[in-house]
Amino acid sequence: MARSISRRRQIVVTLLAWAIGLAIFFPILWTILTSFKTEAEAIASPPSLFMFDWTLENYGEVQERSNYFRHFSNSVIISLGSTLLGLLIAIPAAWSMAFVPAKRTKDILMWMLSTKMLPPVGVLIPIYLLFRDTGLLDTRTGLVIVLTLVNLPIIIWMLFTYFREIPGEILEASRMDGAQLWDEIIYVLTPMAIPGIASTLLLNVILAWNEAFWTLNLTAAKAAPLTAFIASYSSPEGLFYAKLSAASTMAIAPILILGWFSQKQLVRGLTFGAVK
C-alpha cells in the first residue's frame, strides 16, 4: 500500500502544519508576551521574544487606572445574562417545534433565521432613540435585552437541531406508560437535552462576549463591557502597548479557553445545522 512512504510525508506535513498554526496564533502570543514587558521594552527595537524582564505591573496598572474589573464584570453579566434569558425563551420554543411539529414549523424557523440577517444598522437609530428616551442607554439591562434578541434565533436553531436528534419513540413509549407532559419534559427530555443546552450556552456566551456593534454604540462609561473598554485604547494617548496587551490578554483569555471546548458546537451553531 501507498501508506508505507507516509512516515516521511507525515514529518513534512507535521512541520508545515505547526509552522502555519504558530504563524496564525502569533499575534495572540505576541500580545500575551508584550503584556509582561515594560512600556519601554514593548516598543524596543529590535524587539525581543522572550529575553526581557518579565513584569506583572501592567496588569495592576490597568486595574488601577481604569477600574478594569468593572468592565470585566459588565462583560460577564451582559454575556451570561443575555444567554440565560435567551435560553429561557428558546428552550420551550425549540422543544415545541422539535417534538410537536406543525405545518408551519419550517416557515417559522426560517422566518426566525431571517431576523438574524437584518443588518444592525437598519435598526440602529430607532433602538438608540428608544433607549435614550427610556433611560436604557449605557445600562447593562439595555444590553442584555438587545443581545438576547440578537442571538435568540441562533439559540433556538441550535437547540432545535439538538432536540430533533432525540428519538421520538422514547416519548411515545413514555406516553404509553402514562407519563404526563410535564413528567415527559422533566424525566425524559431534560437529561437527554442537557448536552445540547450546554453547548448552546457555551457558544452564545462567546458570541455575546465578543459582540461589538451594539456594545460600542449603546454604552458610554458605566455599562461598557470589555469590547468597548478596549476600543478606548484606539485614541492616541492610549498608545501604551504593554497596558493594551495586558487589558487585551485578560479580555480574550476566558473566551479562548471556553472556545477550545466549543469547537464542534461552533460549526453546528454557526451554520444553523447545515454543516455537522
Next chain:
Amino acid sequence: MATTHSRVAARFMLSPAVLLLLAWMIVPLSMTIYFSFLRYNLLNPAIDAWAGWSNYEYFLTDPAFFAALTNTLLLVGGVLLITIIGGTLLALLLDQPIWGQGIVRILVLAPFFVMPTVSALVWKNMFMNPVNGLFAHAAKALGLQPFDFLAHAPLFSIILIVAWQWLPFAALILLTALQSMDQEQMDASEMDGAGPFSRFFYLVLPHLSRAITVVVLIQTIFLLSIFAEILVTTNGGPGYASTNITYLVYAQSLLQFDVGGGSAGGIIAVILANIVAIFLMRMIGKNLEA
C-alpha cells in the same frame, strides 16, 4: 402522535419567542422606514417635516455612498477570497495525519475567539504601526522603508485583519465537511491511478461545494456589517477610503445626528443584506427537509 393537549401547550411555549422576535423586527424597522422619509436632525429637533424620497436621493447621490458601496464589496470579496482559498488549503492540511493535531487545531482556531476590538487594535498598534510595529522593525532590519499600512492602504489592512479573524471559521467548517468524506472512494480512485490534483478537483471540491457555499453566505452576512474593526483602526478614513456602508450609516446618524439620512442608508443596507439572505435561506431550508 401529538395530542390536542400537547399541541395547545406547544403553541403556548412557542409564542413568547415568536412575539419577541416579531416585535424586534417590526417595531424598529418600521420606525427606520418612517424616519427615512422625514427631514429630522437631532441637533435641530424642531424641524421634522415630511421629506419624501429626498433622503434616499441625498444618500444615493452622495459620492460617499459609492465609495462606501465599493469598499463594502471589496471588503466582503477580499476577505471571502482569502478565507475560502486559505481555509480550503488549511483544512486539507489539517486533515492529514499530523503529530499534535489537536494542538495545531487549537492554535489555528484561536483568532476566531478574539473580540474584534482587540484584534483590530493589536494589528494596528503592534504590527502595522509605522514606527513601533513589528512590520516596521522587520522592514528596518531588512534595510527597507517602513510602510504606513493604515494611512496608505487602509482598506487592504482592514481586509487582512478581518481575514485573520475569519480564516479559522472557514477552515474549521471545511475541515468538518472533509472529515465526512467517503474514504473508500478516495482510496479506490487512488488505486485507479488518479493523481492528487484530479482527486481534488473531481472528488474533494464537489464534496466541499455545499460547505463552501454555506461559509460564503454566512461570512457575507457578518462581513456586510463589519464595524468595530473600522471604528478603532481608521474611523473610515483617510477621507472615505475605508468607510463601508455600515460605518457610513453610523457616521451619518450618530456623528452627524442626521436621523433622516441615516435611516435611508439603513434601509438600503437592509435591502443589500436581503439579497444575500435569500440565497442563504434557500440553502438552509433545503437541509431542513433532509
